[in-house]
Amino acid sequence: MTDFAVTKAMFDLPDGVIYLDGNSLGPLPKAAGDRVNDMLVKEWGQMLITGWNKAGWMALPTGLGDRIGRLVGAEPGTVVTGDTLSIKVYQAVASALELRPDRKVVLSDNGNFPSDLYMVDGLLRSLGPDYELRVVAPEEVAASITEDVAVLMLTEVDYRSGRMHDMKALTELAHANGVVTVWDLAHSAGAVPVDLSGCNADFAVGCTYKYLNGGPGAPAFIYVSPRLADRARPALSGWLGHEAPFAFDLNYRPGSGIERMRVGTPPIIQMTALSAAMDIWDMANMTDVRAKSIELTELFISRVEATCPELELASPRDPNQRGSQVSFRFTEGYAAMQALIARGVIGDFRAPDIMRFGFTPLYIDEQDVERAADIMADIMGNRLWDTPEYKVRQRVT
Numbered sequence: 001m002t003d004f005a006v007t008k009a010m011f012d013l014p015d016g017v018i019y020l021d022g023n024s025l026g027p028l029p030k031a032a033g034d035r036v037n038d039m040l041v042k043e044w045g046q047m048l049i050t051g052w053n054k055a056g057w058m059a060l061p062t063g064l065g066d067r068i069g070r071l072v073g074a075e076p077g078t079v080v081t082g083d084t085l086s087i088k089v090y091q092a093v094a095s096a097l098e099l100r101p102d103r104k105v106v107l108s109d110n111g112n113f114p115s116d117l118y119m120v121d122g123l124l125r126s127l128g129p130d131y132e133l134r135v136v137a138p139e140e141v142a143a144s145i146t147e148d149v150a151v152l153m154l155t156e157v158d159y160r161s162g163r164m165h166d167m168k169a170l171t172e173l174a175h176a177n178g179v180v181t182v183w184d185l186a187h188s189a190g191a192v193p194v195d196l197s198g199c200n201a202d203f204a205v206g207c208t209y210k211y212l213n214g215g216p217g218a219p220a221f222i223y224v225s226p227r228l229a230d231r232a233r234p235a236l237s238g239w240l241g242h243e244a245p246f247a248f249d250l251n252y253r254p255g256s257g258i259e260r261m262r263v264g265t266p267p268i269i270q271m272t273a274l275s276a277a278m279d280i281w282d283m284a285n286m287t288d289v290r291a292k293s294i295e296l297t298e299l300f301i302s303r304v305e306a307t308c309p310e311l312e313l314a315s316p317r318d319p320n321q322r323g324s325q326v327s328f329r330f331t332e333g334y335a336a337m338q339a340l341i342a343r344g345v346i347g348d349f350r351a352p353d354i355m356r357f358g359f360t361p362l363y364i365d366e367q368d369v370e371r372a373a374d375i376m377a378d379i380m381g382n383r384l385w386d387t388p389e390y391k392v393r394q395r396v397t
């Protein structure tokens with residue numbers, strides 16, 4: 001069993017704060033500060049360039065990839081970290097398209113995160129005018145998987161509502177129609193159990209600064225099924241994905257397996273912070289995390305619905321169809337969220353009217369949820385959100 005009292009004690013959370021925004025930016029692991037400082041002083045400072053070998057910097061992207069892989073059901077040696085999620089989306093979709101050169105359509109849904117759609121739109125523009133990004137409603141995805149589709153690109157858990165796609169069923173349906181799949185796990189990794197191998201997924205991508213707690217700017221990750229890893233041609237063919245980077249060949253030859261999805265020099269400072277977060281994840285079991293997350297979201301929904309009739313649940317009521325977040329609709333949601341933040345309950349707001357709360361068992365417990373619900377009841381019941389200062393929009397919402 002995962003001991004959540006132990007994991008909670010490993011995070012540095014400010015006094016008086018109930019942090020329900022770990023689905024957007026996870027909090028600081030206590031060990032990260034010393035770990036990064038050691039890396040700076042002892043490794044970068046003392047080893048200088050020899051750190052790439054002596055301190056194992058060059059192996060960090062795949063080492064961290066394997067640790068993340070355990071949480072998402074990936075076989076060892078199939079995940080590598082680096083770059084940002086937007087870039088990994090581009091990389092995965094480009095490689096997936098090349099595996100189906102006879103087809104020109106990428107299918108996605110309008111619940112996807114805009115950056116994923118923007119990146120594919122940009123990619124398809126450079127491939128030529130006969131390529132098409134087809135965006136349908138989430139409920140229409142299954143019926144839209146037709147034999148002209150090359151790639152199905154979906155985010156498993158909707159970032160606004162927490163609604164989940166059925167990864168296994170949709171992947172099966174895609175394969176039956178000759179479609180290559182790209183799954184975005186931004187709101188899945190560390191939030192819900194994922195079984196990439198068992199679902200027979202082709203490509204997957206995700207970020208490490210949300211539920212995985214790697215810190216702002218932490219690297220993304222990409223998974224390529226071992227069935228495809230030596231066939232998938234990397235579109236971002238940087239030198240560190242080359243078979244022999246230090247041969248300095250003028251011709252690109254992809255490295256073996258997942259190594260070819262590396263691009264350039266890895267961000268070692270960020271990866272060091274992420275490794276402190278992964279030490280905590282190494283102690284956790286995703287089945288325990290999921291069970292506890294469902295308890296916490298069910299408790300929050302029942303408390304809020306009992307006390308705040310103005311709020312409308314925007315997440316699926318069935319916990320099995322919901323990720324690890326709960327969203328409510330409220331016309332004055334932005335102001336209400338500012339009022340909550342002023343009282344130490346940190347969630348976030350997604351336009352036009354969604355108040356979003358992430359539930360992360362590694363450091364949120366029942367008492368936190370009860371206190372957050374009490375504060376919400378006070379703010380809604382007494383209209384404490386209804387002041388001009390809470391209605392001024394900031395740059396990041």
Ligand SMILES: *Cc1c(COP(=O)(O)O)cnc(C)c1O
Pocket residue numbers: 084085086087112113115116155159184186187207220
């Ligand atoms: C958070 C998120 C992103 C963000 O991409 P970055 O390149 O890391 O800024 C992209 N896609 C999805 C689905 C997300 O949830």
